[in-house]
Amino acid sequence: MSAPAADPPKVEPKAYTDPETAGPDFKVQGEYSGPVPGGVAGAQVVAEGDGRFLVHFLTGGLPAEGWDGASDYQGEAKTSNGKTTLEVALPMKLSLKGTSGDGVLIGIDEQGQRGVLKRAVRHSPTEGLKPPRGAVVLFDGKNADAWDHGKIESGLLSVSVPNGQTSKKTFRDCTIHVEFILPFMPKARGQGRANSGVFVDGRFEIQVLDSFGLEGKNNECGAIYSLVAPSINMCYPPLQWQTYDIEYSAARFGKDGKKTDNARITIKHNGMPIHVDVELKKTTPGNLLPDNAEPGPIHLQNHGNPVFYRNIWVVPKD
Secondary structure, eight states: OOOOOOOOOOOOOOOBOOGGGSOHHHHHOEEEEEEETTEEEEEEEEEEETTEEEEEEEETSBTTBBOOSSOEEEEEEEEETTEEEEEESSSEEEEEEOSSSOOEEEEEETTOOEEEEEEEOOOOTTTTOOOOTTOEEEESSSOOTTBTTOOEETTEEEOOSTTOEEEEEEESSEEEEEEEEOOBOTTOOGGGSSOEEEEETTTEEEEEOOOTTSOOOTTSTTOBTTTBOOSSOOOOOTTSOEEEEEEEEOOEEOTTSOEEEOEEEEEEETTEEEEEEEEEOSOOTTOSSOSSSSOEEEEEOOOSSOOEEEEEEEEEOO
């Protein structure tokens, strides 16, 4: 009797960090916006690998730029013979033309009226924000001395080190600015798609994930991991720089060590408020420290994906 066949080795989905080598699907995926018959619309085209895409057609425009927050018509698209076509379930047939970066989404309604949505590459209003006076600069591209496992790749801070990156300095009440970029991983899904995280005070993880085009749940980008979902999913497409701007007030403890007030946090993702003065009643999973009065570090999680950071600074308030 022959031995049972061994299971094939698991192949991890490829992660692309360079747009020039990311393939034709990368040139199709992304955000589009523009006039359509009867108004304005936005579209988010999410790559799923092998020339397949999920498409969200958003009435009014893109998130934070006119979308009504409710109308999300979904469809599928596929590339065949160099042309990508799609059809969305509303009174409009859509054709995404070309995979060479022409970046145009054509819509034609039942009356034959034509609408044109053009590729939109958005930038956070706080991208490149300079640290103010009194800020503690944790990373500016010059060195990674502020981190316990400092590793720089192409001028960026890499989390691809054992246990991720943890700041040597600790903080309590503070303002935090972080910029990150996610790899393009079209065949990955869920928590395997460009996963990392920014831990505030060593206790509370703000999820970092390629959640472009997803619902925006409490384990997706911008979430206070497992506790609170973002009020709106502001995740940009992969290989675009994104920002978190965080206002944090640490928990208060009495002389007896008992907590008197919970920590609170406000977060802007790509300039848009997604959490406003949220009370943090417990720590998130993976916390580095217990919930006590000890000040905690900034921690950047390594989840096995090539996520990179830049322009990280903290302004202590105490």
